[in-house]
Amino acid sequence: MSVDVIWRVSPNHSVGREGTPIDRIVIHYIVGDRAAADATFSQPSSQVSAHYSIGEREVSQHVSEQNTAWHAGHLATNRRSVGIEHSADQNRAPDAWTMDTSVQLCIEICRRYGLDPQAAIIPHNSVSSTLCPNTVDWQEIRRRVAAGL
Numbered sequence: 001m002s003v004d005v006i007w008r009v010s011p012n013h014s015v016g017r018e019g020t021p022i023d024r025i026v027i028h029y030i031v032g033d034r035a036a037a038d039a040t041f042s043q044p045s046s047q048v049s050a051h052y053s054i055g056e057r058e059v060s061q062h063v064s065e066q067n068t069a070w071h072a073g074h075l076a077t078n079r080r081s082v083g084i085e086h087s088a089d090q091n092r093a094p095d096a097w098t099m100d101t102s103v104q105l106c107i108e109i110c111r112r113y114g115l116d117p118q119a120a121i122i123p124h125n126s127v128s129s130t131l132c133p134n135t136v137d138w139q140e141i142r143r144r145v146a147a148g149l
């Protein structure tokens with residue numbers, strides 16, 4: 001099975017990857033629900049995006065994996081990575097559906113690019129100064145992807 005996405009296009013991206021191979025998956029939390037991410041990423045003025053947002057039993061795809069999304073606050077990381085947002089906030093961890101779907105999506109991405117999840121799956125706060133991904137247990141995602149590959 002593969003994860004079904006609904007395209008909700010974001011104008012906030014750069015075309016291509018400047019020749020950089022994809023070797024990272026950056027884990028984020030939305031600080032809200034998926035609809036909040038959909039709304040923010042659709043606005044040019046926000047200047048932010050991610051490739052995927054997961055929550056409330058839907059997966060939005062905002063940017064093609066061929067293109068550079070603006071999610072990590074760090075250009076070199078954006079060029080080499082796929083960014084995944086999760087419905088969660090400071091007091092609410094992602095629900096089981098969101099976690100299960102994230103694991104499945106990360107498995108697909110790791111297979112697509114031949115990635116080792118131990119190196120590839122990283123939290124946003126490992127590349128810039130932020131609380132993100134806060135309540136998203138990215139280590140659980142990494143562990144489950146490694147087990148599922």
Ligand SMILES: [Zn+2]
Pocket residue numbers: 027028029071124130132133
């Ligand atoms: Zn983030």
